[in-house]
Amino acid sequence: KQEVTQIPAALSVPEGENLVLNCSFTDSAIYNLQWFRQDPGKGLTSLLLIQSSQREQTSGRLNASLDKSSGRSTLYIAASQPGDSATYLCAVRWSAPLVFGKGTRLSVIA
């Protein structure tokens, strides 16, 4: 079964820290992988998309990496801010629909 796992489920860090969120998946034959952000009670905002042929993507303070052979992706957030507090979701595309992990709830403490 194609599954996506995110660890840890929750993370609390002081402001200014660099942090890494982890995502693992069971089948390396992916089209792409997306990272989303979700604020409480809100919808999903796409942060980064990494194509199957790519190793990483960057947007501002965010950097996402992809290692298909090991079935892993990481989302690196530099110099974290309280405004980064949200749930971060990893989703993998093996076919048309996305398969989601359960997310990592991030709290950045001022």
Added chain:
Amino acid sequence: DAGITQSPRHKVTETGTPVTLRCHQTENHRYMYWYRQDPGHGLRLIHYSYGVKDTDKGEVSDGYSVSRSKTEDFLLTLESATSSQTSVYFCAISLAGGSSTDTQYFGPGTRLTVL
């Protein structure tokens, strides 16, 4: 932001009543999806559509039906709502299905409570 709207945004209904949720897009994307989000389960696929009148089941399709008579609209129907269908429902769209560059965009969600 992608032009995706969902209606209603909030609904409270009673067990046994039929409910229809609507997703409307202005992007002319071919693929449309319905997911539900529940604590402890994340987002799970209910049904999706790969064209007008073309649909397929997802992981949690029991108790749900869908219809797509126009490119821009994708309807999700709960024939007889149950308390287990209390959830937040998200619609999503994508231009293609099997492309490595294709991004999926999400609507704002519908919060459904079944009493």
